[in-house]
Amino acid sequence: MSGSLIAKNLRIQREARWLVDDISLELRPGERVALIGPNGAGKSTLLRLLTGYLPAEHGELLLAGQPLSGWPAQALSRQRAVMLQHTRGLANWPVAAVVAMGRAPWGPLHEHSIVQQVLALTGCDTFANRLCGTLSGGEQQRVQLARCLAQLWNNGAPQGWLFLDEPTSALDLRHQQHLMRLLKTLTSGANLHVFTVLHDLNLAALWASRVLLMHQGKLVAEGKPEAVIQAPIINRWYGAEVLVGEHPKEGAPQVFLCS
Template identity: 65%
Template structure:
């Protein structure tokens, strides 16, 4: 069976209504929508942290609540919004915590590779609490990648809740370029909640627009980032232009 993670007609309280969505490896999907649209709730359902009131979420055809915690933790990793660990360890130890589902005599090589990949090598030896918000986000990303790391690369399902919110321009670009690169070989899927529509347009393969708990549009950036749709669901006066170096649509607020 082809690898997939699927939500089939899921509803949860008053936050989500009858959502159906299929995620496949090799893809970067951005969940977008105004505040309160249900993006973070959908992320929690897709990762198994919440159980739907109706409908079902499945991974490779098996309901998420039928997976054992250890087996599921080897398949998907989550970087939550403002996730603070209950410790104050050095950066390399915090990242190594991601290897917990994979008991091994020596994970040092994997941690070194991940630190270099995510730009965390320069943070070595510093305690987590001493880092800036952006630096903490980079360490949390590295820890999530460590959880999925097998044979020199991440494999599985990576979920991120507003991963660029505390990052400067350089690190936003570095993170999204990295996620795009890591999905390119078809063994990692990334699903991220993004508020910046222009970042989502530049790097996501597919946009999923939520509004008041419903999935109201889905597709490529050119299909979803249309002025009438954004005005209707965001309530903002916007204009759509084109990126100067690619055919990607970009969103501009009217003055």
């Protein structure tokens, strides 16, 4: 699918507070966008709005030129997958069955090979027969990513819009690196477009083509990692004292917390 996802003046209010306050943005095909911001900034709420999981009370949302709310459910599920911060109710399901659930929008075809490929890509193949409830937090996150990739699999690779909410929060270093490399590879052909909330600013700086910074429901900074991940900006919006240096190999900004 070509075309952007365009949000215009999105707002949502809870208990007399704007959780998302007049946000407009465009997500373009092939981009790797990282959404950062302090706890409670509204990142997960914005992700839910952009994916249609939460109906926007104000504003407009267009996917490939069509209002998101007008997309037929099956067509939309083939074009955009969402990994939320918390997933419940899958404890008694085997890993392979959860990943196969991702194929539901594509009909009753037997697509064992897609499930196997995705399990291998995400390193879930070694515990494919285990029940999800027996996995560690990081392993469960990898299963959810695998389910999303299975959902978007079309003609030999995942295609469309992938939305992730803190997908690395429980991953060890090796799996953080693996996930970021995998998503870079999959987006390089411009058929997969990724929007992810990331807690880890250094990971965001290494991985993203564009960084969005949210604070109290508003987008307060946006641009290439080096334009956003700067000490005065992080100090101001996170209320934390940091230094920002350069990654010795990649050149990307890296944040050092002052003791």
